[in-house]
Amino acid sequence: MITTEQAKEYLASVGITLPDFILQALVDQVNSIQECLDANYPASTAMLIQLYLLGLMGLAQGDKYLSSQSAPSGASRSFRYQSFSDRWKGSLSLLRGLDKYGCATSLTPPDPTQQAFAGIWIGKGGCFCQK
Template identity: 65%
Template sequence: MITSEQAKQYLQSQGIDAGTTPDFIIIGWVELANSVNDCLDANYSANTALLIQCYLISLMAYAQSDKMLSSQTSPSGAARSFKYKNFADRWKAQLNLLRGLDKSGCTTDLIPPDPTQNSFAGIWLGKGGCL
């Protein structure tokens, strides 16, 4: 079972600024990740289950935003920088981590739809004439 504090720590370690994510959102992600505890407990060690839940929560966070905190300084020189990595690559890497661990498919129904697959292309043809 993952806690909200563990989720925040993991998100921050991945460069996702969990400090600006509302607590109620993180609580919702944690609740979803914990909804598969029975399946995880039946198939994995406690540590592997925790990793699976971390990866699931990070996928939910990645699906929401592509902005990541890259550096932060303070003692009075307050500065923050953000970077925008290739979202499709980050998404696929995190998804592969999750799927690599969750061989039993406990989290399959909770994984957000792949936002990198929503591209559309097409041609509109029209034929007109006069009466």
């Protein structure tokens, strides 16, 4: 089982900050697949699957990330990230690479980077007859 403190620490390490009540709800969701994970994976792999799933859920909450921070003492830090689409696909690949039994599939958020395009295709027929 993932604790909210572990979840908060992991998400902070990848630049995602969520309100505590949302974090708790996500942790509850992630922990709901514990039985499937216990049946199919060692504890360390199960934890990584849960953390990667949590990361995807956190990414799906929005695209707001820590880019710089400063303290009154003058200390500061900043982070550079790939595009949201690249981060999403990378996290999803990590999760799918580990979760061979599909324990997290039903909880994995839909890909927000997919776009559907619709259009009308019109074909015009004619005769290419020679006179």
